[in-house]
Amino acid sequence: xxxxxxxxxxxxxxxxxxxxxxxxxxxxxxxxxxxxxxxxxxxxxxxxxxxxxxxxxxxxxxxxxxxxxxxxxxxxxxxxxxxxxxxxxxxxxxxxxxxxxxxxxxxxxxxxxxxxxxxxxxxxxxxxxxxxxxxxxxxxxxxxxxxxxxxxxxxxxxxxxxxxxxxxxxxxxxxxxxxxxxxxxxxxxxxxxxxxxxxxxxxxxxxxxxxxxxxxxxxxxxxxxxxxxxxxxxxxxxxxxxxxxxxxxxxxxxxxxxxxxxxxxxxxxxxxxxxxxxxxxxxxxxxxxxxxxxxxxxxxxxxxxxxxxxxxxxxxxxxxxxxxxxxxxxxxxxxxxxxxxxxxxxxxxxxxxxxxxxxxxxxxxxxxxxxxxxxxxxxxxxxxxxxxxxxxxxxxxxxxxx
DNA sequence: AATCCACAGGAAGTGCTGGGCG
DNA sequence: CGCCCAGCACTTCCTGTGGATT
Numbered sequence: 001x002x003x004x005x006x007x008x009x010x011x012x013x014x015x016x017x018x019x020x021x022x023x024x025x026x027x028x029x030x031x032x033x034x035x036x037x038x039x040x041x042x043x044x045x046x047x048x049x050x051x052x053x054x055x056x057x058x059x060x061x062x063x064x065x066x067x068x069x070x071x072x073x074x075x076x077x078x079x080x081x082x083x084x085x086x087x088x089x090x091x092x093x094x095x096x097x098x099x100x101x102x103x104x105x106x107x108x109x110x111x112x113x114x115x116x117x118x119x120x121x122x123x124x125x126x127x128x129x130x131x132x133x134x135x136x137x138x139x140x141x142x143x144x145x146x147x148x149x150x151x152x153x154x155x156x157x158x159x160x161x162x163x164x165x166x167x168x169x170x171x172x173x174x175x176x177x178x179x180x181x182x183x184x185x186x187x188x189x190x191x192x193x194x195x196x197x198x199x200x201x202x203x204x205x206x207x208x209x210x211x212x213x214x215x216x217x218x219x220x221x222x223x224x225x226x227x228x229x230x231x232x233x234x235x236x237x238x239x240x241x242x243x244x245x246x247x248x249x250x251x252x253x254x255x256x257x258x259x260x261x262x263x264x265x266x267x268x269x270x271x272x273x274x275x276x277x278x279x280x281x282x283x284x285x286x287x288x289x290x291x292x293x294x295x296x297x298x299x300x301x302x303x304x305x306x307x308x309x310x311x312x313x314x315x316x317x318x319x320x321x322x323x324x325x326x327x328x329x330x331x332x333x334x335x336x337x338x339x340x341x342x343x344x345x346x347x348x349x350x351x352x353x354x355x356x357x358x359x360x361x362x363x364x365x366x367x368x369x370x371x372x373x374x375x376x377x378x379x380x381x382x383x384x385x386x387x388x389x390x391x392x393x394x395x396x397x398x399x400x401x402x
Numbered sequence: 403a404a405t406c407c408a409c410a411g412g413a414a415g416t417g418c419t420g421g422g423c424g
Numbered sequence: 425c426g427c428c429c430a431g432c433a434c435t436t437c438c439t440g441t442g443g444a445t446t
Contacts, residue, residue, distance in 0.1 A: 102430060120422025122429055155431095296433070320409065343434055345410065361410075365444030368408030 023224040063205025066248030095151035138172040164197030207247025213239035292385025
């Protein structure tokens with residue numbers, strides 16, 4: 001009898017937390033973007049020549065993660081293309097997903113109805129098809145290259161170079177670029193010729209303040225959640241955590257979503273600060289685990305070596321050399337071929353950049369110069385991320401028992 | 403002041419995959 | 425079919441370097 005009531009209650013409260021969960025998902029672009037009016041105005045002004053059919057200048061947008069760069073750009077573009085869809089083609093490309101010259105170009109070719117196989121052709125061939133496709137359309141094309149730094153770091157700036165000077169080759173059509181990055185130093189290591197072409201206009205997105213984040217969360221919570229399901233301190237806490245992370249609005253919304261998810265899963269009637277804390281931990285952990293799962297075998301093995309050495313309690317002296325030795329031992333155990341120390345060194349740098357480990361260069365004078373490496377995440381997360389890989393899970397068993 | 407360790411990290415190349423094209 | 429392409433993980437060879445020791 002009590003069980004039935006409990007079940008009913010749980011079901012009932014599940015309905016109670018969310019009104020429209022999808023409004024909290026990260027790819028949802030809301031109708032209004034609070035506290036970004038200025039940026040919307042600036043971008044719209046820059047793009048306004050498109051209305052009369054002339055070419056807007058290329059724009060370069062920078063600002064930290066979650067400052068609304070992508071949302072504002074999509075928002076403005078959506079408004080524009082609704083107005084002038086007969087003259088303008090827009091294409092949004094996320095360079096983290098399309099992180100090679102070839103993939104960017106094939107994406108562009110696709111948006112001018114010249115689909116291209118995902119491999120096999122030379123990049124210049126794809127560029128030609130794109131240009132022909134665009135010329136056939138005879139329209140203005142606005143291309144958004146989001147997270148453009150990923151493209152350049154991965155594949156160099158060849159495509160950017162071509163795209164910035166493409167207009168001189170086009171007769172019937174025009175091309176405008178919008179580059180977005182959260183790497184504030186990105187412009188510095190760009191070829192000067194591209195820099196001047198891409199940065200005809202520049203927009204800087206400042207981080208959201210604590211107050212602004214709270215405001216955004218309130219508005220969104222009102223739409224996505226039912227009345228009164230949030231405990232008093234929940235929104236301020238989400239905002240405060242996100243404000244510390246450079247005013248990252250995406251994180252703020254994700255925290256709220258995950259906290260509400262947890263509350264709902266538990267059948268709780270209200271979302272509490274405790275749920276937010278747990279959401280925070282879960283987000284961090286999932287980020288790490290997902291990153292580990294998609295790593296190549298030898299990266300995993302190096303990471304495991306680091307984890308073992310860190311756990312053995314010989315703190316403050318885990319060096320590249322030691323990791324390499326441990327790594328070779330693991331390879332021997334598995335009967336797998338080893339990679340060179342050069343590669344291991346590179347893997348260590350990659351893991352450092354991902355924030356999974358901390359590496360700092362130290363010199364022991366006579367006794368050489370190396371890196372000291374420390375695990376920056378919990379060993380449990382590492383094990384969690386590694387254990388789905390059947391080829392190395394045998395190693396995990398021997399480690400946890402010893 | 404010179405030496406020399408234990409690497410860092412750049413440049414160029416290899417071998418393989420998974421696909422074109424004619 | 426043979427040849428070409430891009431991308432990736434990796435190798436080979438390399439030059440560079442902070443600072444304790446000689």
